[in-house]
Amino acid sequence: MLTDLLTLAIGFATLCVVAAMLFCMVRLLLGPTAQDRVLALDTLWMCAMLLILMLGIRFGSLIYFEAAVLIALTGFVSTVALAKFLMRGEVIE
Amino acid sequence: MNGLETLPAWAAVIVICLLVLGGAIVLIGALGLMRLPTFYQRIHGPAITVTLGAGAILIASMVYFTAAQSRLVVHELLITLFIMMTAPVVSMLIMRVAVYRDLRGRKGGFAGEGDVYRQPTTAQDRPDTK
Amino acid sequence: MLLPFPYLSTALLLCWLLLNQSLEPAQILLGMLLAVAIPLLTRSLLPLPRARVRRPWLLLRLLAVSMVEIVRSCLSVSRIILFRRSRGIHSQFIRVPLDLRDPYGLALLSCLINCTPGTVWVEILPGTHDLALHIFDLQDEQWWIDTIKSQYERPLIEIFEG
Numbered sequence: 001m002l003t004d005l006l007t008l009a010i011g012f013a014t015l016c017v018v019a020a021m022l023f024c025m026v027r028l029l030l031g032p033t034a035q036d037r038v039l040a041l042d043t044l045w046m047c048a049m050l051l052i053l054m055l056g057i058r059f060g061s062l063i064y065f066e067a068a069v070l071i072a073l074t075g076f077v078s079t080v081a082l083a084k085f086l087m088r089g090e091v092i093e
Numbered sequence: 094m095n096g097l098e099t100l101p102a103w104a105a106v107i108v109i110c111l112l113v114l115g116g117a118i119v120l121i122g123a124l125g126l127m128r129l130p131t132f133y134q135r136i137h138g139p140a141i142t143v144t145l146g147a148g149a150i151l152i153a154s155m156v157y158f159t160a161a162q163s164r165l166v167v168h169e170l171l172i173t174l175f176i177m178m179t180a181p182v183v184s185m186l187i188m189r190v191a192v193y194r195d196l197r198g199r200k201g202g203f204a205g206e207g208d209v210y211r212q213p214t215t216a217q218d219r220p221d222t223k
Numbered sequence: 224m225l226l227p228f229p230y231l232s233t234a235l236l237l238c239w240l241l242l243n244q245s246l247e248p249a250q251i252l253l254g255m256l257l258a259v260a261i262p263l264l265t266r267s268l269l270p271l272p273r274a275r276v277r278r279p280w281l282l283l284r285l286l287a288v289s290m291v292e293i294v295r296s297c298l299s300v301s302r303i304i305l306f307r308r309s310r311g312i313h314s315q316f317i318r319v320p321l322d323l324r325d326p327y328g329l330a331l332l333s334c335l336i337n338c339t340p341g342t343v344w345v346e347i348l349p350g351t352h353d354l355a356l357h358i359f360d361l362q363d364e365q366w367w368i369d370t371i372k373s374q375y376e377r378p379l380i381e382i383f384e385g
Contacts, residue, residue, distance in 0.1 A: 016116030020123030083186040125304040140340035145297035181337030
């Protein structure tokens with residue numbers, strides 16, 4: 001009973017995260033300004049990290065954690081570089 | 094298949110509640126990002142995804158692995174710490190990008206919302222902006 | 224002194240052990256080596272003299288209070304996103320005069336404000352000590368200024384400048 005509920009909850013959360021990624025994708029493609037696209041891309045990174053974590057819970061494996069850490073790190077660095085580029089026109093001054 | 098069947102009841106209840114809450118909050122945040130009309134409103138949508146949504150799913154993962162492996166598994170704390178330190182920096186940077194680009198686009202300060210960034214300029218102040 | 228940065232070294236050691244998920248003596252030794260070496264190697268990157276935290280308990284209490292505030296404003300922001308018509312949301316920039324001067328205090332204040340959904344810190348307006356802040360749903364400007372000054376700024380002044 002509880003196991004079924006747990007499977008259901010994991011499926012629900014995974015579906016939610018995937019739908020959130022779709023919404024971000026829509027904003028990334030529509031986004032009227034460049035800062036909209038950067039914001040959508042940053043949220044997409046975050047949702048991807050959460051999706052990896054959900055997969056880790058689903059398959060009961062600790063391996064996925066490393067991928068989540070890497071996605072969080074690269075997502076932050078790439079967003080900062082993009083924002084810096086939009087502000088100044090160059091990444092490294 | 095995996096540890097789902099051997100999970101104790103208390104942990105299962107906590108994990109279910111946190112997963113449903115986290116999934117719903119993540120979805121609502123992305124919905125806000127897609128639905129709200131202006132950029133300055135859209136920037137508040139992902140904020141709830143990053144704080145409460147990610148927090149709930151990370152805590153669920155911690156509780157799940159701690160109960161399933163019957164030892165303390167708290168390395169998700171690293172991701173939590175990292176997100177807590179980087180999310181404010183990211184949102185502040187994107188906000189400043191938007192403000193600078195809008196200020197640069199319209200010379201007299203942009204009349205967005207509120208009067209913080211509306212600088213009164215008259216024609217004789219800047220004759221060269223025509 | 225043997226350990227020039229005791230708190231940073233402890234935090235680095237803890238991070239290393241969490242990353243490796245082990246408490247073996249070899250990992251602890253390697254982690255301690257890194258925890259001593261990294262602050263020494265990156266010392267020239269520190270832009271400011273070390274922060275002095277006068278009242279650590281007040282700092283912990285401030286963090287707990289803002290954690291509760293984050294959860295509360297998460298729920299209210301999601302309610303607005305779901306149920307409010309887009310035209311009815313009053314998003315505005317407001318101007319908050321700050322008394323806090325300590326750079327570490329300002330950094331912590333910006334992190335706390337940005338972590339709370341519904342408010343985004345823009346910048347400290349050049350030439351003044353006023354903070355430009357963007358509010359998702361503004362009802363009462365004076366209430367926001369009073370809340371930020373009493374709930375966040377006054378404890379930070381006591382912690383970092385008191």
